[in-house]
Amino acid sequence: MPVAAKRPCRHSGCRMLVSGRDGFCDLHRAESHRQQKQTVTIDYKERNRFYQRKAWKELRARRLSIEPLCRKCASRGVVVEGSVVDHVEPFDSINDPRALDLGNTQTLCESCHNSKTRYDRPRGG
Numbered sequence: 001m002p003v004a005a006k007r008p009c010r011h012s013g014c015r016m017l018v019s020g021r022d023g024f025c026d027l028h029r030a031e032s033h034r035q036q037k038q039t040v041t042i043d044y045k046e047r048n049r050f051y052q053r054k055a056w057k058e059l060r061a062r063r064l065s066i067e068p069l070c071r072k073c074a075s076r077g078v079v080v081e082g083s084v085v086d087h088v089e090p091f092d093s094i095n096d097p098r099a100l101d102l103g104n105t106q107t108l109c110e111s112c113h114n115s116k117t118r119y120d121r122p123r124g125g
């Protein structure tokens, strides 16, 4: 049996041979972690500003008019009037096209929205 084979670093263009499980050399491992962090967190203030935008308010009103009931409750056969317009896929920045994509929004009631944000992290098992 050969010892764990070395492969080129996953960072495109980098030819450093690595044997680590994540497939990055030391330099690019740090870099890839930094980038991930930047893309998942949107500044709180920026987000707030986004929700003040006219474009968002119009989109929100449109979503509520075509889907007035909570989607999660409806999937369980329960009819609950929705009050929160939620992004199915979270957006990275206010310039992210997903932020103003009507197809990426869904109507939820307050309690479903709260439980979504509370449990919005990977669960084991």
Ligand SMILES: [Zn+2]
Pocket: 009, 010, 011, 014, 015, 016, 024, 025, 026, 027, 028
């Ligand atoms: Zn590398």
Ligand SMILES: [Zn+2]
Pocket: 070, 071, 072, 073, 074, 080, 108, 109, 110, 111, 112, 113
């Ligand atoms: Zn609900």
